[in-house]
Amino acid sequence: MLTLDKIYHASYVLKDVIRQTHIVKASAITDDCEVYLKPENLQITGSFKVRGSGYKISQLSEEEKERGVIACSAGNHAQGVALAATKYGIKSLICLPDGAPISKVEATKGYGAEVCMVKGVYDDAYNEALRLRDEKNLTFIHPFDDENVIAGQGTIGLEILNEMPDVDAVVAAIGGGGLLSGVALAIKSLNPNIKVYGVQAEGAPSMYESVKQGKIVSLDKVSTIADGIQVKEPGEHTFEYISKYVDDIVTVSDDEIASAILKLIETQKMIAEGAGAAPLAAVMYNKLPVKGKKVVCIVSGGNIDVTILNRVIKRGLIMSGRQQTLCIQLQDKPGQLLAVSKIIADHGANVISVHHERAGEGTDVTAAYLRIILETRNFEHVNEISKALKSAGFKLV
Missing domain, CATH: 3.30.2130.10 (VC0802-like)
Structure with missing residues (x-):
């Protein structure tokens, strides 16, 4: 079982690997509550994912490091693994779904990884990565369902509490659930009175449905502009931690996500991808009981393809009457x-x-x-x- 001690250890190990992302007060978002942002879109590689992959790779044995690592991702985990592997002098092979934004594919190559494009979505890339793992005898770095990966992501929870101990609620997006699992465990272990909420896209509500039904649910198909959280099936570990520590999960539409991306650009001069803007969308559209509260939204990533950004801005303008x-x-x-x-x-x-x-x-x-x-x-x-x-x-x- 993952412990708070392991998250503290991850925080120590990652001290010289990650960038400090200080909380930003976000005025002009809503009049109902005080909104603050944890800008992981400004993290090295443009996403929080470098935390989990960095800690996981740091804990590999010398033999595992020598054989090399393999991962699958919609893009952000890929960059985190590529960067961490290169830092430790390890070769990396990354399987990406063929719908991943070009910017994420090129960035992954730029961090030193070999890239394998797979037809389909994240889950198809995952299956191919497992096949190649066995074929090439590589160590698989799971994007979310691994306790060392979750511990790395949980360091965000520690940082939020260190910087803002009087926070009332923390909101994070859910794809496979690694980010929210780590953050919720860290926060609830230190202060169980703080509310922790998860947000999924309406077109990919795998964790939402799983928690509602009390068992892991695998969706037949997923579709959302938030490619970073477009996951058909959550992990076993993440399902367990989210069921235990998270207060509620809500969903937001692609139009609401588009509006949140536009709001971040205009009011905060901040670029977020769909997954990163999802928590803000939930607050903006009153999906959560946070009226009058101090709320931290984790902007988990900013790696949005510029062609998608153009379409999202147009959608956001229409959604907001602009x-x-x-x-x-x-x-x-x-x-x-x-x-x-x-x-x-x-x-x-x-x-x-x-x-x-x-x-x-x-x-x-x-x-x-x-x-x-x-x-x-x-x-x-x-x-x-x-x-x-x-x-x-x-x-x-």
């Missing part, structure tokens, strides 16, 4: 576009795209449709513009 598409039915006569434009301008919105087309079969022969994409302040602003257009006699479709 970008809106209006389709307006007009009479096909001069001056209509001018009248619409004037109303929009008078209300302080910015037009970024206009598409005008004459009506098709089955509609008034003199009608036309105007599709306009606007930059707006919020949903209240959108409603204000819509109301003004309707008052002027325009029909919104």
